[in-house]
Amino acid sequence: MTTPVPQTVRVSAPGKINVSLKVGPLRADGYHSVATVYLAVSLFEEVAATAAARPGITVRVEAGGPLRIPASGIPLGPDNLVARAAAALAGYAGIPDPAVDLLITKHVPVAGGMGGGSADAAAALLACNELWGTGLSAAELASLGAKLGADVPFALAGGAAVGLGVGDQLTPVAAAAPLHWVLVASASGLSTPAVYGRLDALRTTSGAVAAEPETADAAVLAALAAGNPAALAGVIHNDLQPAALSVSPALESTLQRGRELGALAGIVSGSGPTLAFLAADGAAAAGLETALRAEGHNALAVYGPAPGAEPAAPAAPADHT
Template identity: 60%
Template sequence: MSAAGRFAARTVRVKAPGKVNVSLAVGPLRADGYHSVASVYLAVSLYEEVAATSTAAPGITISLSPESTLDLDDVDIPLDSSNLAYKAAAIMADVSEHATGVHLEITKRVPVAGGMGGGSADAAATLLACDALWNSGLSREELAHLAAELGADVPFSLLGGTAVGLGLGDELSPALAKAQTHWVLVVANYGLSTPEVYRTLDRLRGAGGIDAEEPTGVDPQILAALRGGDAESLGRVLVNDLQRASIELAPALRDTLGIGESHGAIAGMVSGSGPTVALLAEDSVAAAALAEDLQRYGLTALPVHGPVPGARIISDTLL
């Protein structure tokens, strides 16, 4: 297109949810350096947004939206080719016949390095936004295959809802759980490195003479409790094999869990590799009250619910 004036820019905005690992069993260190897992993922009502805008100039650029609710001064988010959203756009450009340049504006709400898949949500949103922007016409299944190339959590952010994850977490099976559960997420003002948490788990297991087994499935009681929205039953079966390692690296997490449970949480756990803490509440009223109590301790506490849908387009605008 030789005349810049004929270029019609378009913006597609997509939201994608963060997630909580309602259960996470971790196998031993494998020869390839990874760990097999068996997990139940729950998409919750804390969303990332990506606005993908076509540009006349080629290439991919990224910026962070001033509407982000995170304090972006305290986090290091790369805005280059190492960003997962950039990689998602690059993959879509490779498979799209009508790709243009694109600018990605990311609104950050899911904690960075918080064990909730915020970067994966950005990537999922970018895949869907670029698919629409460039009229690629890919099915959700085809997008999910691309998502799996970007990391274990990306396909789930596309899918949303509730799912069982096996293998490296990327072998997803949707689970029926329409009933809502209510949570309070306590967001730390620091992050934890997922690889470091796994290394710490291996060290603790070695020091304790613990021989972990390969996980083959998830506790059916967890799925039954989620299906019925039974918070009391769910609270009795929450499990996260990474929690001990996360607390080893960030001992303050133990205090956060204690404060939450002393103020009415049915149960609490570190979400994924942490350091976000997920506290299970009886209902939405209890979650709001718990969040208010925790905020008096100077904690950042956010009431959320799940399951919620995966990535979806919320606007498509010609500029």
């Protein structure tokens, strides 16, 4: 009897930029309500799910991509979002002894404010859904994803969307034409809880009272819908930016330098420390990437909106030759 060759499903999922991010006050549950405008960009994580011979969920990570994101320092145990995603899907679908090996290829900065871990989780959900033939709908996957992290449903959907609640209540929005950005990755990440904590501390010190955010910025949505980078440059905003710059002051000089080199605007992506510079067009983004790299920055031109989680290649036998 011939032993079946393990099947592998590869899925990619995008990193994101928060083009606008309003953050409410600290809630009793320890979270903050937000009103954000997500934009998926053309920097994709990849997860390969391979059927394993024995029950268990194993996770491996390899470095990849033009930003040279290292694979070291990422926990590979059951607390990894990819392992949690596979376990959640197995539990929901009634698979008692899931047997899968999950290989993450890192392209999105780790702890960089671009939702790389959420992209991994989204890719793992879609990959395992295909590998195991569980047939869950997009809505079911999004519901499972929301329990793993606020950004996971958006990584599944991609495109551009308004996120309310903790960011998981999504409404797709129009984005007429690709917008071009240059990302600058930092050598080390920032803790999202630490940045939110610094925001709370800064507000307390200054006496600022934050309102509960209920709607996204209409001017941002209009600029996205028109595909107008000049209009968008004047209205992008991130409530977390002062806190991220307070935790990592060196980011301020890089933001200034990007603007001096021709960016229409620059912003901290999410909780940082990745910076996103808006360019006038693709040629301007390519020139800005070259200029920043010449000065030693880990820069990459990308565009958005980009698609959400999708198969990177059809299911195929793993190569064991």
